[in-house]
Amino acid sequence: MAEAVRHRTEVLVVGSGAGGAVTALELASAGRDVAVLEEGGEHADDDYGKSSPEAMRLLYRRRGMTPILGQVPLGYVEGACVGGSTEINSGFWHRTPREVLLRWHAQFGLADAGVDDMAPHFDWAEERLGISKYDREWPKSTRMFAQGIEAMGWAYQEVPRAAPGCLSTNACASGCPTGKKRGVSRALWPTAREKGARLVPRCRVHQLLFERHRCIGVLAEVEVEGGRRVLARIDADHVFVCAGPTETPALLRRSGVKFHVGETLRVHPMLKVAARFPETIDAHQSVLPLLQVKEFWPDVSLGGAFFTPGHLALGLSDNWPETSDRMQRFRNMASYYVAVRGEGRGWVRPSKLGDGATLIHYDVGPGDLKNLSQGLARLCTLLLAAGAEEVLPAVRGMASITSEDEAIRWLDEALPKANLSLTTVHAFSSCPIGERSEKCAADSFGKLRRYENLYVNDASVLPDSPGVNPQGSVMAFARRNVQHFIDRLS
Amino acid sequence: MSSESSRRWVTVLGAGVSALFLWVAVRHIDLASVKETWRTARPLPWIPLAMAAYVVGHFVRGARLRFLVRREAGLQVTTATNVVVVGYASNNVLPARLGELVRAGMLAERTGIPLTQALTVTFIERLVDGVAILFLLVGASWATHTAGWIAELARVGALVFGVALAGLGLAVFFPAALGALASRLSQPLGRRAHDTAVGLVTSIVNGAAVLRRPLDALVIGVLSVVVWLCESAMFVAVLPALGLAPSPGMAVIAMSVTNLGILVPSTPGFVGPFHFFCSQALLAQGVGAEIALAYAVLVHIAFYAPATLWGAGAMLWYGVEVGATAALARAARRSHRVETIGGVPMQIIAQLAEPPKEAEASDFDRALTEAILPPGGSAAVVGDSARFLAGQIAALPTRVRTLYAIGMSVFRFWVRVRYLRSFCGLDLDRRRAAVAGWAFGTIAPLRQLFRAPRSTVLLAFYEHPAGLATLGAEERRHLPVATTAPEEAHG
Ligand SMILES: Cc1cc2nc3c(=O)[nH]c(=O)nc-3n(C[C@H](O)[C@H](O)[C@H](O)COP(=O)(O)OP(=O)(O)OC[C@H]3O[C@@H](n4cnc5c(N)ncnc54)[C@H](O)[C@@H]3O)c2cc1C
Numbered sequence: 001m002a003e004a005v006r007h008r009t010e011v012l013v014v015g016s017g018a019g020g021a022v023t024a025l026e027l028a029s030a031g032r033d034v035a036v037l038e039e040g041g042e043h044a045d046d047d048y049g050k051s052s053p054e055a056m057r058l059l060y061r062r063r064g065m066t067p068i069l070g071q072v073p074l075g076y077v078e079g080a081c082v083g084g085s086t087e088i089n090s091g092f093w094h095r096t097p098r099e100v101l102l103r104w105h106a107q108f109g110l111a112d113a114g115v116d117d118m119a120p121h122f123d124w125a126e127e128r129l130g131i132s133k134y135d136r137e138w139p140k141s142t143r144m145f146a147q148g149i150e151a152m153g154w155a156y157q158e159v160p161r162a163a164p165g166c167l168s169t170n171a172c173a174s175g176c177p178t179g180k181k182r183g184v185s186r187a188l189w190p191t192a193r194e195k196g197a198r199l200v201p202r203c204r205v206h207q208l209l210f211e212r213h214r215c216i217g218v219l220a221e222v223e224v225e226g227g228r229r230v231l232a233r234i235d236a237d238h239v240f241v242c243a244g245p246t247e248t249p250a251l252l253r254r255s256g257v258k259f260h261v262g263e264t265l266r267v268h269p270m271l272k273v274a275a276r277f278p279e280t281i282d283a284h285q286s287v288l289p290l291l292q293v294k295e296f297w298p299d300v301s302l303g304g305a306f307f308t309p310g311h312l313a314l315g316l317s318d319n320w321p322e323t324s325d326r327m328q329r330f331r332n333m334a335s336y337y338v339a340v341r342g343e344g345r346g347w348v349r350p351s352k353l354g355d356g357a358t359l360i361h362y363d364v365g366p367g368d369l370k371n372l373s374q375g376l377a378r379l380c381t382l383l384l385a386a387g388a389e390e391v392l393p394a395v396r397g398m399a400s401i402t403s404e405d406e407a408i409r410w411l412d413e414a415l416p417k418a419n420l421s422l423t424t425v426h427a428f429s430s431c432p433i434g435e436r437s438e439k440c441a442a443d444s445f446g447k448l449r450r451y452e453n454l455y456v457n458d459a460s461v462l463p464d465s466p467g468v469n470p471q472g473s474v475m476a477f478a479r480r481n482v483q484h485f486i487d488r489l490s
Numbered sequence: 491m492s493s494e495s496s497r498r499w500v501t502v503l504g505a506g507v508s509a510l511f512l513w514v515a516v517r518h519i520d521l522a523s524v525k526e527t528w529r530t531a532r533p534l535p536w537i538p539l540a541m542a543a544y545v546v547g548h549f550v551r552g553a554r555l556r557f558l559v560r561r562e563a564g565l566q567v568t569t570a571t572n573v574v575v576v577g578y579a580s581n582n583v584l585p586a587r588l589g590e591l592v593r594a595g596m597l598a599e600r601t602g603i604p605l606t607q608a609l610t611v612t613f614i615e616r617l618v619d620g621v622a623i624l625f626l627l628v629g630a631s632w633a634t635h636t637a638g639w640i641a642e643l644a645r646v647g648a649l650v651f652g653v654a655l656a657g658l659g660l661a662v663f664f665p666a667a668l669g670a671l672a673s674r675l676s677q678p679l680g681r682r683a684h685d686t687a688v689g690l691v692t693s694i695v696n697g698a699a700v701l702r703r704p705l706d707a708l709v710i711g712v713l714s715v716v717v718w719l720c721e722s723a724m725f726v727a728v729l730p731a732l733g734l735a736p737s738p739g740m741a742v743i744a745m746s747v748t749n750l751g752i753l754v755p756s757t758p759g760f761v762g763p764f765h766f767f768c769s770q771a772l773l774a775q776g777v778g779a780e781i782a783l784a785y786a787v788l789v790h791i792a793f794y795a796p797a798t799l800w801g802a803g804a805m806l807w808y809g810v811e812v813g814a815t816a817a818l819a820r821a822a823r824r825s826h827r828v829e830t831i832g833g834v835p836m837q838i839i840a841q842l843a844e845p846p847k848e849a850e851a852s853d854f855d856r857a858l859t860e861a862i863l864p865p866g867g868s869a870a871v872v873g874d875s876a877r878f879l880a881g882q883i884a885a886l887p888t889r890v891r892t893l894y895a896i897g898m899s900v901f902r903f904w905v906r907v908r909y910l911r912s913f914c915g916l917d918l919d920r921r922r923a924a925v926a927g928w929a930f931g932t933i934a935p936l937r938q939l940f941r942a943p944r945s946t947v948l949l950a951f952y953e954h955p956a957g958l959a960t961l962g963a964e965e966r967r968h969l970p971v972a973t974t975a976p977e978e979a980h981g
Binding site: 052064067199203206220221224228230232256257258284314320330438439 | 562563564601696699814815829831833834835836837838839843844864881883889929938941942944945950951953954957963
């Protein structure tokens with residue numbers, strides 16, 4: 001018996017991203033014995049800020065090749081490294097809007113998650129991440145966007161970021177080499193380790209192990225010294241799955257946990273455009289545009305996208321024969337997006353072909369299409385009003401929009417579905433929490449139904465689309481949930 | 491009673507019922523003339539047609555099951571159909587309709603919904619089946635001239651299903667009352683029994699909730715009628731095989747009577763009751779006894795063979811999948827070799843093989859990359875971009891990668907036919923033309939095929955120092971990119 005106890009960890013956390021890092025830090029701060037298993041590697045600053053191909057190889061799941069399939073396929077990426085997607089995101093920060101929390105309560109029976117309940121958790125996370133506005137002069141790509149918004153007279157917001165003292169190196173998507181953009185590997189992990197949390201990088205959990213309704217541990221593939229890999233069993237009293245919105249449901253389903261798991265994936269579908277201005281913008285040398293148009297929220301948001309020559313080429317590639325010459329003018333260009341709330345629904349399944357892959361499916365809803373079309377019309381008019389000579393959307397057959405008349409047509413017409421090149425980096429809701437057992441995988445605090453000691457605590461728990469960049473919601477909910485767990489334990 | 495002995499009783503009872511029906515069905519029949527009927531029968535194309543109609547019916551059943559559980563679980567139609575067929579196949583090899591339990595069990599395993607809820611769903615399916623069959627029987631009896639006992643059977647059926655429907659109606663329209671009733675009745679039995687009873691009723695109520703919306707109930711009703719029309723088509727298709735006119739009315743009556751008859755639990759595959767009720771239905775419509783029995787045997791084959799084979803295949807597939815999970819869990823039985831890795835105690839179960847090496851670019855990857863890239867790229871930038879392409883394609887999930895490989899094989903074959911040369915053997919201009927024809931053409935799936943290589947290669951090119959140099963741009967700050975030596979890359 002003593003032997004068995006010695007080999008157990010009190011709490012295992014699978015995944016070290018936004019949800020997993022918060023979970024581990026809070027548990028360690030409460031004096032609990034906690035270990036985190038992370039599939040990806042741990043990287044020093046000089047691994048960050050490399051070219052996109054190199055960054056994809058080092059930091060992204062499947063090198064960024066995780067398409068979401070459906071009638072309209074969506075390009076999707078997520079992080080697979082210590083810190084998860086927070087290492088490659090732009091750090092834009094939002095609190096979950098009051099309206100969204102109210103809806104989650106009404107529709108999912110989500111208990112104790114009002115604005116006041118959540119406020120201390122947001123305060124905590126904002127302090128750790130140094131959430132603040134950009135403290136220098138806005139870069140040109142932002143100023144042009146602001147000019148357009150002003151001309152249209154729309155409501156907007158400069159979005160605060162987890163990047164205090166940002167040096168505008170434009171390397172968010174390849175890991176910030178200056179350390180100013182605070183992914184959780186920089187913002188939370190050092191403290192978590194100080195407090196005793198252990199982190200095992202390059203350790204992929206394959207399966208959860210059960211004895212009846214108790215999760216007794218996990219089966220994982222671990223890299224040991226010399227690059228050797230072993231299959232190991234790790235026993236635990238409690239297990240938190242924080243492997244992200246697609247891998248959490250895949251792991252649970254692979255382990256036989258299926259009730260409302262992976263059935264309700266939601267995303268924010270996004271359509272990008274490139275705008276060409278008469279003057280030099282040099283968007284490739286500055287932080288991405290910092291404003292979001294809120295006039296049409298929650299259905300539609302307009303904002304600025306990451307820009308490098310490589311990413312510009314990618315965006316133009318649908319109409320390459322007509323648009324490739326614009327590459328020579330890349331210094332006059334910047335990228336922007338239309339993001340919609342995401343009314344469609346998707347699913348996540350582990351692949352049955354033994355390749356450890358995850359199949360992700362999402363059907364863009366008719367509402368999404370309407371919102372994308374109207375959003376494109378508005379974004380184009382905004383950019384033209386800002387002085388853009390042309391706007392080039394990632395829509396096949398629509399190489400360039402040069403007049404407001406051409407743009408405004410999409411207020412009333414639907415974009416051709418088959419011609420859209422959509423992307424997303426915001427996925428959630430694949431294991432929704434709440435008291436409504438007929439639609440929620442876990443209770444209001446992430447404890448999976450029918451299991452005594454198994455929890456989810458990452459983007460998959462958000463009951464529905466938050467309608468804003470999700471990292472803030474993920475972290476605040478993760479802290480709320482793990483604190484509830486700690487209270488129960490003690 | 492132990493489960494072993496109850497299983498024995500079920501088997502004996504089922505066999506008894508079957509033997510009785512079989513005996514009643516054949517006792518006055520001249521088996522020699524049945525044989526003669528088969529000898530002169532024309533199975534082609536009728537029996538395969540009958541089987542096809544039956545298989546289509548199963549897909550409709552699958553669609554209905556998917557619809558029934560859609561709020562709880564996202565089953566694909568193929569998986570739902572497999573669940574249905576496994577139930578049918580199990581009924582074909584297990585006595586006393588135990589296949590219904592297998593079907594509910596598999597539904598619970600595939601979706602994660604509680605077993606009681608899965609059983610409720612199976613019960614609802616059976617109930618709407620019964621109602622649909624009665625509906626068709628009454629319609630066909632009205633349209634054709636049928637014996638009095640068939641009308642009698644319809645009346646009995648209506649009574650049985652009416653009572654069951656009333657019970658279901660309670661769960662559908664008064665869920666709260668049913669829950670309160672269960673709670674009140676089970677309270678005296680202690681907390682555990684109370685919780686179990688309430689949990690049970692909640693599952694049943696959740697399962698039945700799908701019928702609450704009139705439109706949903708209508709869809710389920712319509713799908714059920716389509717299911718049984720497909721099954722009737724199977725019965726119609728067998729008639730001409732025995733020289734009978736393909737009368738839809740006669741077939742619908744035979745189908746309805748047979749299916750109501752086999753509700754009685756009996757032996758595996760309903761041998762006996764199936765033949766009895768099916769032949770009686772034909773007899774009642776003036777068909778000779780020998781032909782009626784021969785017909786029943788043929789329909790039974792069309793009914794038995796496809797579902798049993800298909801069900802066995804599906805069980806094998808899912809069995810392997812569930813077995814693989816179980817095998818991993820078994821592998822994880824306590825090992826005594828404990829190591830501490832990263833400060834975490836781990837029990838080492840096995841050494842694993844080396845991870846696969848970085849994918850190398852093939853000649854085709856290089857030829858394709860060159861055809862996509864803007865003109866003037868050096869050999870180094872083409873090589874690096876092609877290597878990036880190969881790595882990205884290798885990283886795709888197997889399913890998507892396989893589709894890509896198939897698509898590219900078709901493309902290469904098309905190039906060979908169109909230009910009478912291999913893709914790699916074409917000059918650059920023709921390669922570019924071939925790629926552009928597919929990547930920017932009017933056929934969406936062909937465009938989709940080229941999306942990954944197109945965007946991957948362009949990204950690699952314009953993030954490469956040599957690619958950036960074509961734009962007069964410098965390498966990004968902090969960005970040591972090249973996998974090739976810088977001089978070579980800039981060259
Ligand atoms: C490019 C990009 C830009 C974004 N921009 C923003 C933004 O500006 N603002 C914002 O709010 N949000 C943004 N997001 C989204 C945000 O980063 C995520 O919503 C958030 O990080 C999700 O947190 P998570 O804990 O669920 O998953 P993650 O942070 O992705 O962490 C999951 C971790 O689990 C690990 N893991 C997965 N499976 C296993 C396994 N089987 N075993 C062990 N470990 C495993 C993964 O490797 C990963 O490290 C962006 C995302 C991306 C990809």
